[in-house]
Amino acid sequence: xxxxxxxxxxxxxxxxxxxxxxxxxxxxxxxxxxxxxxxxxxxxxxxxxxxxxxxxxxxxxxxxxxxxxxxxxxxxxxxxxxxxxxxxxxxxxxxxxxxxxxxxxxxxxxxxxxxxxxxxxxxxxxxxxxxxxxxxxxxxxxx
Amino acid sequence: xxxxxxxxxxxxxxxxxxxxxxxxxxxxxxxxxxxxxxxxxxxxxxxxxxxxxxxxxxxxxxxxxxxxxxxxxxxxxxxxxxxxxxxxxxxxxxxxxxxxxxxxxxxxxxxxxxxxxxxxxxxxxxxxxxxxxxxxxxxxxxx
Amino acid sequence: xxxxxxxxxxxxxxxxxxxxxxxxxxxxxxxxxxxxxxxxxxxxxxxxxxxxxxxxxxxxxxxxxxxxxxxxxxxxxxxxxxxxxxxxxxxxxxxxxxxxxxxxxxxxxxxxxxxxxxxxxxxxxxxxxxxxxxxxxxxxxxx
Amino acid sequence: xxxxxxxxxxxxxxxxxxxxxxxxxxxxxxxxxxxxxxxxxxxxxxxxxxxxxxxxxxxxxxxxxxxxxxxxxxxxxxxxxxxxxxxxxxxxxxxxxxxxxxxxxxxxxxxxxxxxxxxxxxxxxxxxxxxxxxxxxxxxxxx
Numbered sequence: 078x079x080x081x082x083x084x085x086x087x088x089x090x091x092x093x094x095x096x097x098x099x100x101x102x103x104x105x106x107x108x109x110x111x112x113x114x115x116x117x118x119x120x121x122x123x124x125x126x127x128x129x130x131x132x133x134x135x136x137x138x139x140x141x142x143x144x145x146x147x148x149x150x151x152x153x154x155x156x157x158x159x160x161x162x163x164x165x166x167x168x169x170x171x172x173x174x175x176x177x178x179x180x181x182x183x184x185x186x187x188x189x190x191x192x193x194x195x196x197x198x199x200x201x202x203x204x205x206x207x208x209x210x211x212x213x214x215x216x217x218x219x220x
Numbered sequence: 221x222x223x224x225x226x227x228x229x230x231x232x233x234x235x236x237x238x239x240x241x242x243x244x245x246x247x248x249x250x251x252x253x254x255x256x257x258x259x260x261x262x263x264x265x266x267x268x269x270x271x272x273x274x275x276x277x278x279x280x281x282x283x284x285x286x287x288x289x290x291x292x293x294x295x296x297x298x299x300x301x302x303x304x305x306x307x308x309x310x311x312x313x314x315x316x317x318x319x320x321x322x323x324x325x326x327x328x329x330x331x332x333x334x335x336x337x338x339x340x341x342x343x344x345x346x347x348x349x350x351x352x353x354x355x356x357x358x359x360x361x362x363x
Numbered sequence: 364x365x366x367x368x369x370x371x372x373x374x375x376x377x378x379x380x381x382x383x384x385x386x387x388x389x390x391x392x393x394x395x396x397x398x399x400x401x402x403x404x405x406x407x408x409x410x411x412x413x414x415x416x417x418x419x420x421x422x423x424x425x426x427x428x429x430x431x432x433x434x435x436x437x438x439x440x441x442x443x444x445x446x447x448x449x450x451x452x453x454x455x456x457x458x459x460x461x462x463x464x465x466x467x468x469x470x471x472x473x474x475x476x477x478x479x480x481x482x483x484x485x486x487x488x489x490x491x492x493x494x495x496x497x498x499x500x501x502x503x504x505x506x
Numbered sequence: 507x508x509x510x511x512x513x514x515x516x517x518x519x520x521x522x523x524x525x526x527x528x529x530x531x532x533x534x535x536x537x538x539x540x541x542x543x544x545x546x547x548x549x550x551x552x553x554x555x556x557x558x559x560x561x562x563x564x565x566x567x568x569x570x571x572x573x574x575x576x577x578x579x580x581x582x583x584x585x586x587x588x589x590x591x592x593x594x595x596x597x598x599x600x601x602x603x604x605x606x607x608x609x610x611x612x613x614x615x616x617x618x619x620x621x622x623x624x625x626x627x628x629x630x631x632x633x634x635x636x637x638x639x640x641x642x643x644x645x646x647x648x649x
Binding site: 095096098100101105109134135136138140141142145 | 238239241243244245246248249252270275277278279280281282283284285288329338
Binding site: 229230232233234248249252253256265266267268270290291292 | 516
């Protein structure tokens with residue numbers, strides 16, 4: 078089975094808006110937390126990847142919102158790698174409220190593999206260890 | 221022709237991230253600026269709508285990123301109303317860099333019409349003036 | 364000894380700016396995380412306080428920055444209650460980098476006790492249990 | 507008279523929190539908008555300064571809050587340069603609500619002049635043109 082990273086944290090007061098719920102834009106930094114935690118499972122942290130001049134800027138993002146997270150909630154982000162190409166990678170996310178396991182939102186992000194000059198690179202060739210680790214996690218051999 | 225709202229502003233330093241470009245999540249507050257400016261054209265501001273207990277939380281959001289906006293850039297958000305139902309509304313956005321009119325990103329947001337308790341409402345019935353104004357803007361009779 | 368709350372978390376990518384360090388404004392939401400965790404020790408969570416119509420908006424804030432936190436760092440916020448009046452409260456914060464216990468920043472926030480209409484209230488009289496708990500934590504009898 | 511930069515903008519929905527007012531931390535990015543606009547008056551933009559490897563990270567920040575800005579408000583940030591040393595600079599800010607000119611908040615930020623490696627530099631020597639421009643603005647000869 079494909080590896081799924083689960084990471085939990087409390088909603089921050091500063092993430093809420095005047096509607097009393099977490100602002101929709103703030104789910105994307107939450108997805109990013111999940112993505113970073115997922116990528117660490119390759120054995121190379123996100124910060125370390127960037128030092129090695131591998132960056133993964135977004136080319137697309139999307140989310141569906143079912144119920145607003147609130148201050149006082151603890152939430153869990155479940156992250157999976159849903160597609161891995163040589164120059165591109167897609168992650169999927171689900172956000173649960175811990176108290177009752179209600180699915181609050183889900184989403185995805187698509188990324189390009191680029192170098193520190195934001196030039197596209199073939200990650201499979203240039204970073205074979207990281208790329209193979211991601212592949213193994215997606216295929217369920219790495220968890 | 222359908223009404224298109226255009227609003228311009230400078231990229232804020234605080235919107236950039238360590239990659240040196242605007243963080244992908246920050247395009248959504250930009251879309252919101254466009255949406256608020258659009259909705260004011262109904263003659264009722266977003267803030268006033270909320271006082272009248274009409275809220276429009278997101279049910280979905282999405283964006284495609286073509287080139288990262290940078291600190292020093294002035295950008296324009298062009299907003300149109302792409303779909304209007306009795307309980308639902310969809311806006312579309314394009315973000316341009318002013319210096320060369322390059323399209324940096326585009327996206328959409330879907331919203332439900334709800335009251336101050338976040339209960340769904342039929343906006344066409346409950347807020348006929350606002351709803352008809354939105355319709356006229358979409359159909360190109362309001363600009 | 365006065366109670367000190369310590370809470371740790373990872374720096375988020377979205378908190379960094381183009382200088383490569385955490386944006387100075389983002390230490391204030393970190394202080395808030397510390398403050399919320401501190402206040403929960405009264406037995407009443409921050410979210411619950413607000414339901415009871417006790418709010419604590421800021422009247423003043425300040426921070427000194429010694430070294431920039433970076434993506435990849437885990438940090439700890441140490442929070443103490445440095446002054447408690449009947450209508451006012453002051454918290455102090457220190458932010459450490461976990462890897463070497465380096466003090467990265469410190470700061471404070473001053474707050475007014477107000478009701479849900481943002482009107483000042485005498486918290487000692489109106490919320491004696493919460494107020495006495497805060498006092499005990501400050502005086503070191505509550506930890 | 508010393509030069510004062512004034513810049514106006516609308517409160518963003520995403521800047522509010524569940525208390526219904528602008529989150530206290532978001533005044534600091536507003537100060538930054540004022541500071542960037544001020545520094546452009548030297549003839550060299552903030553973005554251009556960073557290209558020339560002059561950065562001005564914060565060493566200290568502070569704010570007093572008198573009344574919460576709200577969504578629907580247009581605000582003005584008035585920025586002055588209150589102190590200029592060879593390795594250090596201090597800016598002061600006042601935030602007004604446009605509708606009634608009420609002072610909502612005021613604050614300051616202290617900065618070090620550093621290079622792109624975050625090493626302290628003598629700005630008066632290394633960037634004499636920028637430094638003298640700042641001096642003239644502070645002394646009231648540049649406006």
